[in-house]
Amino acid sequence: MSDDAKVQRRLGLVMWLLAWGLALALLxxxxxxKQAQDYNPNQQVQTLDVQTSGTQAPSTQTIVLKQNRQGHYVASxxxxxxxxxxxxxxxxxxxAIPEGLVDELDLVTGQQISLNTAAGTVTGYRTRVKNLSLGPFTLYDLDAVIMPADSNEILLGMNVLRQFELTQRGSKMTIRR
Known part of the structure; x- marks a missing residue:
């Protein structure tokens, strides 16, 4: 086999490996x-404008969240x-905010408190959130707790949810203010 044939063969092998590597990276x-979308189908929160019936008042902002595969409502x-x-x-x-996000979210760790969780009693800390946004809704100066947790998932508790009308039908939740 000539040297040119060997070079071409090596070049072909390199191109073949690069093609497979690229295919693997794309897959x-x-x-x-897909996994991220399955976990959080509400990465872009769907907003609806609903006209208040029988009035000339401005419409009410409404968002619709889809359940993820585990049946939870997760949203960005x-x-x-x-x-x-x-x-x-x-x-x-x-x-409830995982302690790993405290610095990233510019939170101040406050008074130590005991938290009763599904996993038992844990030690957490009080904090204040300057602003919290979900879709078109923004709330200001909220109480929150910092809790030990391995995830980056923030629990949106009742101090926020009670400010909205929540309606669940099938696998969708409508949130209206």
Whole structure:
């Protein structure tokens, strides 16, 4: 076999390996995106304008959230103008923020408190959230707790949810203010 043939063969092998590597990278990217969408189908919160019946008053802002595959309502939002992921939790009294996000969200750790969670009693800390946004809704100066947790998921508790009208039908939740 000539030297030119060997070079061409090596070049062909390198191109073949690069093609397979690129295909593997694209498939990995696709399935990671799909997994993220399955976990949080509300990465872009769907907003509806609903006219108040029989009045000339301005319309009410409404959002619709889809359940994820586990049956939870997860949605993207913001705390202190930083992007976060919320898990709507009617069993949580306050917004609960994992301690790993304290610095990223510019939170001040306050008084130590005991928290009763599904996993038992844990030690947490009081804090204040300057602003919290979910779709078109923004709330200001909210009580929250910092809790030990391994995830970056923020529990959206009843101190926020009670300010809205929540309606669940099938696998969708409508939130109206």
């Amino acid at each position: 990995t990217w696709y399935f990671l995106q 939002g913001e705390i202190n103008s930083k992007p976060v992921v919320f898990l709507l939790d009617t069993g949580a009294s306050l917004v």
